[in-house]
Amino acid sequence: MNIENIESFVYINHYGSFNKTAEALFLSQPSVTARIQTLERELGCRLFDRIGKQVVLTEEGRKFLPYAQEMLKTLQKGRQHIRRSEKLPQELRIGSTISVSNYLIPELLPRLHERCPGIHVKLTTGGTDDLVKRLLAGETDVAFIRKVMHPSLRTAAFYEDPIHLYVRSDHPFADEESVSAEELQERKLVFFECGTLDWLRIHRAFEALESPPEIAFHVDNSETAKKLILRGAGIGFLPAVCAREEVREGRLTPVRVRELSEFALQTSLVALRQDDSAITRQLSSIFGDLVREGELAASPFSGHGDEDVLRRSKPQSGISRALAR
Structure with a gap:
């Protein structure tokens, strides 16, 4: 069998x-x-x-x-x-996108150090294209970036982060179970653009409206977008991991938009194709532990149990096997 x-x-x-x-x-x-x-x-x-x-x-x-x-x-x-007997490198050079660096790396690295206390980590934050160049040049060992297709690289799906509309908790929408796209047309939007294909779905939901929402602020940094929303400058779509602390503290509230099916940003773990280091397996194992223990699995909506949370925000399986090919 x-x-x-x-x-x-x-x-x-x-x-x-x-x-x-x-x-x-x-x-x-x-x-x-x-x-x-x-x-x-x-x-x-x-x-x-x-x-x-x-x-x-x-x-x-x-x-x-x-x-x-x-x-x-x-x-x-x-x-x-x-x-367990495999020798790990003395220095691990990790590259990551800004969002991963801000929200996932601080929880990932302490666990990695617990399991591999002799490792020294050097972290570089940048865009996917820049980090791919660093991987190919041998300047970075592994990178947490968007999915890439390259003959010299192995790419494994790693983390899926759902995107939702967020409002300040004193906003009228905060008391609504869901809103329609039409209800957004008179609202100011803080638009965080982190990938053209991902945000096309949002644009399409507003195409049929006579008066689409006003994009008051168009930014490329999730922290900037989040702080503008917290200051009441507008409402906006954010990755769930970006807003989990503010949701937990009751400062931001996720709102469903009925015309939008759930979609997510995907992060991949990427390494050189000839690399077969044990460290990638450690990274995937540690991240899986974090999600199972609930440290990264905080549901943005009330009324969801742990099982649903793990389904919504989860590491993608098969990482070690994919990177070992």
Whole structure:
């Protein structure tokens, strides 16, 4: 029985989608489907049913799931046991975008130092294009940046951060469960632009309006955008990790816009293709621990339990495997 088929089965149960599983495992959707079909033939039963757009476990799938999960855990423990003896570098040169540097790195690095106390970290903050150049020049070991496609680089999906509309907590919208795009047309927007493709969805939601919202401030820094919103200069769309402290303190409130389906900014962990260092596995493992322990998983909306939070803001699986290819 192929362990990769079992892995796909567990991932589909986690993500509830063949497509999302394919993205996480860096496979095509037909490849994931073929894996499940092979596993079903070996077991002699169906493992999933489709209910509308949802994929759910059959009764046989539910029975097999704990055994599949245990097999993957056992394999992971074996890998970890072998890797404990791997020599780590004395200095780790990390590159990251501004948002990762501001909100994730301060929680990631202390954990890394606990596990690898002999490592000295040198952090460089910059844009994706600049950090790609540093990777290719050998000036940076790993980088947390937007997804890139380059023959000399390995890219693994790392973190998905949902984007929401945020208002100051004394704003009239703060008491609303959701608002329409039309209700925003008389409001001033603080527009934080961090990626053209990501923000096209926001623009499209306003295209049909007679009077689109006024973009009073167009900025390229999330902290600047957040502080303008906190000062009452306008309302704006922000990545959830950027506003989690202010939401927790009751100073900012996330608001759903009915015309906008949920979307997110994605960060990838990128390294040179020939690099097979143990440090990338440590980084992915530490980040996964942070999310499981709830340190990075704070739901922007009330009424969501921990399970939903982990679904909304989570590290992407398969990092070590993807970077090791």
